[in-house]
Amino acid sequence: xxxxxxxxxxxxxxxxxxxxxxxxxxxxxxxxxxxxxxxxxxxxxxxxxxxxxxxxxxxxxxxxxxxxxxxxxxxxxxxxxxxxxxxxxxxxxxxxxxxxxxxxxxxxxxxxxxxxxxxxxxxxxxxxxxxxxxxxxxxxxxxxxxxxx
Amino acid sequence: xxxxxxxxxxxxxxxxxxxxxxxxxxxxxxxxxxxxxxxxxxxxxxxxxxxxxxxxxxxxxxxxxxxxxxxxxxxxxxxxxxxxxxxxxxxxxxxxxxxxxxxxxxxxxxxxxxxxxxxxxxxxxxxxxxxxxxxxxxxxxxxxxxxxxxxxxxxxxxxxxxxxxxxxxxxxxxxxxxxxxxxxxxxxxxxxxxxxxxxxxxxxxxxxxxxxxxxxxxxxxxxxxxxxxxxxxxxxxxxxxxxxxxxxxxxxxxxxxxxxxxxxxxxxxxxxxxxxxxxxxxxxxxxxxxxxxxxxxxxxxxxxxxxxxxxxxxxxxxxxxxxxxxxxxxxxxxxxxxxxxxxxxxxxxxxxxxxxxxxxxxxxxxxxxxxxxxxxxxxxxxxxxxxxxxxxxxxxxxxxxxxxxxxxxxxxxxxxxxxxxxxxxxxxxxxxxxxxxxxxxxxxxxxxxxxxxxxxxxxxxxxxxxxxxxxxxxxxxxxxxxxxxxxxxxxxxxxxxxxxxxxxxxxxxxxxxxxxxxxxxxxxxxxxxxxxxxxxxxxxxxxxxxxxxxxxxxxxxxxxxxxxxxxxxxxxxxxxxxxxxxxxxxxxxxxxxxxxxxxxxxxxxxxxxxxxxxxxxxxxxxxxxxxxxxxxxxxxxxxxxxxxxxxxxxxxxxxxxxxxxxxxxxxxxxxxxxxxxxxxxxxxxxxxxx
Numbered sequence: 065x066x067x068x069x070x071x072x073x074x075x076x077x078x079x080x081x082x083x084x085x086x087x088x089x090x091x092x093x094x095x096x097x098x099x100x101x102x103x104x105x106x107x108x109x110x111x112x113x114x115x116x117x118x119x120x121x122x123x124x125x126x127x128x129x130x131x132x133x134x135x136x137x138x139x140x141x142x143x144x145x146x147x148x149x150x151x152x153x154x155x156x157x158x159x160x161x162x163x164x165x166x167x168x169x170x171x172x173x174x175x176x177x178x179x180x181x182x183x184x185x186x187x188x189x190x191x192x193x194x195x196x197x198x199x200x201x202x203x204x205x206x207x208x209x210x211x212x213x
Numbered sequence: 214x215x216x217x218x219x220x221x222x223x224x225x226x227x228x229x230x231x232x233x234x235x236x237x238x239x240x241x242x243x244x245x246x247x248x249x250x251x252x253x254x255x256x257x258x259x260x261x262x263x264x265x266x267x268x269x270x271x272x273x274x275x276x277x278x279x280x281x282x283x284x285x286x287x288x289x290x291x292x293x294x295x296x297x298x299x300x301x302x303x304x305x306x307x308x309x310x311x312x313x314x315x316x317x318x319x320x321x322x323x324x325x326x327x328x329x330x331x332x333x334x335x336x337x338x339x340x341x342x343x344x345x346x347x348x349x350x351x352x353x354x355x356x357x358x359x360x361x362x363x364x365x366x367x368x369x370x371x372x373x374x375x376x377x378x379x380x381x382x383x384x385x386x387x388x389x390x391x392x393x394x395x396x397x398x399x400x401x402x403x404x405x406x407x408x409x410x411x412x413x414x415x416x417x418x419x420x421x422x423x424x425x426x427x428x429x430x431x432x433x434x435x436x437x438x439x440x441x442x443x444x445x446x447x448x449x450x451x452x453x454x455x456x457x458x459x460x461x462x463x464x465x466x467x468x469x470x471x472x473x474x475x476x477x478x479x480x481x482x483x484x485x486x487x488x489x490x491x492x493x494x495x496x497x498x499x500x501x502x503x504x505x506x507x508x509x510x511x512x513x514x515x516x517x518x519x520x521x522x523x524x525x526x527x528x529x530x531x532x533x534x535x536x537x538x539x540x541x542x543x544x545x546x547x548x549x550x551x552x553x554x555x556x557x558x559x560x561x562x563x564x565x566x567x568x569x570x571x572x573x574x575x576x577x578x579x580x581x582x583x584x585x586x587x588x589x590x591x592x593x594x595x596x597x598x599x600x601x602x603x604x605x606x607x608x609x610x611x612x613x614x615x616x617x618x619x620x621x622x623x624x625x626x627x628x629x630x631x632x633x634x635x636x637x638x639x640x641x642x643x644x645x646x647x648x649x650x651x652x653x654x655x656x657x658x659x660x661x662x663x664x665x666x667x668x669x670x671x672x673x674x675x676x677x678x679x680x681x682x683x684x685x686x687x688x689x690x691x692x693x694x695x696x697x698x699x700x701x702x703x704x705x706x707x708x709x710x711x712x713x714x715x716x717x718x719x720x721x722x723x724x725x726x727x728x729x730x731x732x733x734x735x736x737x738x739x740x741x742x743x744x745x746x747x748x749x750x751x752x753x754x755x756x757x758x759x760x761x762x763x764x765x766x767x768x769x770x771x772x773x774x775x776x777x778x779x780x781x782x783x784x785x786x787x788x789x790x791x792x793x794x795x796x797x798x799x800x801x802x803x804x805x806x807x808x809x810x811x812x813x814x815x816x817x818x819x820x821x822x823x824x825x826x827x828x829x830x831x832x833x834x835x836x837x838x839x840x841x842x843x844x845x846x847x848x849x850x851x852x853x854x855x856x857x858x859x860x861x862x863x864x865x866x867x868x869x870x871x872x873x874x875x876x877x878x879x880x881x882x883x884x885x886x887x888x889x890x891x892x893x894x895x896x897x898x899x900x901x902x903x
Binding site for chain 2: 118119120121122125136137138148149150173174
């Protein structure tokens with residue numbers, strides 16, 4: 065009986081031995097991520113480089129992990145940060161606490177926040193994993209379109 | 214009885230209501246929700262928003278529930294297909310020009326327009342044309358921002374300023390579809406009551422300038438509390454974010470006190486709670502400067518030094534001055550600490566009326582005390598008399614209650630005082646006199662000789678006082694406009710007036726005190742005793758100036774800086790201990806400073822100016838090591854032979870309820886039983902104005 069068990073186990077070993085390996089040589093080799101992969105967050109801008117985020121707190125309200133911290137402020141009408149009256153003065157996501165559910169993206173009324181197919185996030189300190197606007201926000205476009213948003 | 218009541222059937226449910234009830238109120242009483250924007254129970258019907266359409270059997274068309282009074286046998290449907298169609302239509306029209314910028318609107322999340330659109334609205338809009346645009350936001354005044362695009366023209370704010378505050382500051386400019394809310398000639402909206410329109414506005418058109426973009430309503434937890442800024446004791450909710458930060462105060466309706474309103478001093482006066490200069494640790498003076506220390510070191514030093522002073526000069530050379538901002542529990546324990554542990558009778562509060570009453574005059578105090586009435590008695594008064602008092606300055610919401618009584622219940626107002634106050638314009642008779650004549654004027658009103666010799670003004674006031682019906686007298690017993698040496702006479706002549714009036718009419722008095730818990734300070738004996746041992750002796754602060762004391766405890770009180778010459782007197786003392794929220798002028802002179810928690814950081818009760826005891830609850834944690842005053846006093850008392858042993862504020866409440874005259878037997882022994890609206894312990898209600 066014991067021999068039969070042994071043969072059954074060996075059969076699995078031998079059949080797997082002949083298959084090509086599942087592991088890939090990350091980072092030299094890259095896997096194609098699913099289209100709707102939810103990774104690192106990004107904050108976007110309009111064509112005219114104004115921030116889409118209006119600091120409405122809806123993402124923070126929807127977040128089940130409570131990892132989004134926002135402080136809103138009023139735009140200077142002559143030098144606006146975002147389209148409209150209000151913008152996010154501080155926008156921080158604790159990526160260690162985030163569960164990448166995508167509720168923030170779903171809640172956002174302006175399409176400001178999306179989850180990008182980026183999963184390589186690491187740091188030597190926990191503090192470094194709290195991403196602020198400097199990390200999250202898209203860089204401004206070199207040629208801004210001065211269009212109405 | 215039967216003819217005063219009518220029967221009505223609303224959505225199949227039968228109810229019986231008093232004649233003249235508005236249909237919307239009748240429906241609300243039995244739990245039928247009819248959507249409204251323009252109607253408000255305190256403002257009365259106007260019928261401009263058309264949201265409260267209902268179907269009344271026998272009427273050819275739909276009718277508005279807010280302008281229809283109930284008649285006997287009325288059958289009403291609030292959810293019929295016709296009604297639902299009308300509601301969808303009204304909402305579609307209201308949203309035509311509404312910008313739907315809910316994500317950045319401060320009202321978003323607690324907005325009646327948002328809620329009712331979800332509940333009754335069409336879900337889509339057929340309006341494809343360009344919406345109406347305005348410059349936004351418009352700063353109406355120091356407190357209010359107006360967004361005209363969001364406004365649905367319900368007129369609530371306009372009606373508030375014209376009917377309740379009666380300052381007519383907000384108006385409807387232009388006509389029809391062109392109309393918008395504004396102020397006259399762009400004059401700023403400056404009012405004692407401007408904050409109320411934020412709560413009244415059913416959309417986000419009127420929002421707070423101070424709180425603009427600082428919070429979202431769903432982040433806030435609310436804690437029922439009592440406004441700490443005047444002795445009226447208006448009920449508030451403290452809205453807190455993350456159990457840390459006080460975001461705003463909102464009114465909490467208590468018909469017996471505030472009638473649902475809140476003044477701007479109360480609504481916007483919360484910055485001190487989270488202020489960065491709050492004391493976080495005890496401070497002990499070393500080499501001339503105050504340095505952080507532990508509680509045990511601070512207590513040890515206080516006990517050592519006070520016991521040395523007591524041994525050398527007797528315990529009565531230790532003066533205790535409390536602030537009437539403290540809670541009932543704090544004041545009661547302060548009194549017990551000084552009397553039972555330290556053994557000193559030298560106790561007072563500050564600020565207090567700057568005069569004293571002899572034992573021979575205590576009958577006058579008893580007269581005034583026995584006539585003390587509750588705030589809601591103003592509503593049923595036939596005559597309201599102001600005696601050298603300005604409710605608008607001392608207790609602003611009292612002004613609204615008086616205006617409401619004058620407008621809705623045809624009461625009359627007599628203003629007897631030195632100068633005009635905001636309410637003078639509403640007075641049927643005004644009696645002005647020179648500051649030092651108050652005694653003669655109040656007594657003269659009841660003398661036949663003075664009546665004949667008196668002026669026309671005098672006769673007018675006298676005639677009203679001679680009438681029938683209940684009278685409520687409001688007075689300010691600190692008499693700020695009257696020379697100091699005449700204030701005692703003013704109080705005595707006031708008592709004389711009450712005595713004379715009482716022979717013919719029901720009389721109730723309401724003192725307009727200065728600080729939030731002043732009534733309790735007097736009731737608990739935290740006031741310098743006079744020669745007969747009852748309160749109202751010479752202010753202790755005056756005696757400090759003459760150098761009668763060796764050591765002093767200032768518990769929240771900060772007389773240094775307001776009383777001339779006190780700095781030198783306090784510096785000359787052997788030892789000074791202070792409990793404070795911040796490093797006040799007095800605390801700056803102290804040897805030991807203890808960090809106290811404020812009203813939002815502890816549980817307790819306060820007694821309002823009409824002796825209504827109300828509970829406030831803990832909303833945010835105290836900064837650093839700050840503790841409630843009662844707790845510090847109990848801990849401190851352990852170093853004396855007669856320590857106090859209270860484990861919780863509720864134990865103190867039970868002791869107050871068992872031992873303080875007037876409170877005994879009337880004040881419940883637990884906060885739960887005092888309840889969210891408080892209890893009147895003495896003088897409140899009918900018994901006072903017999």
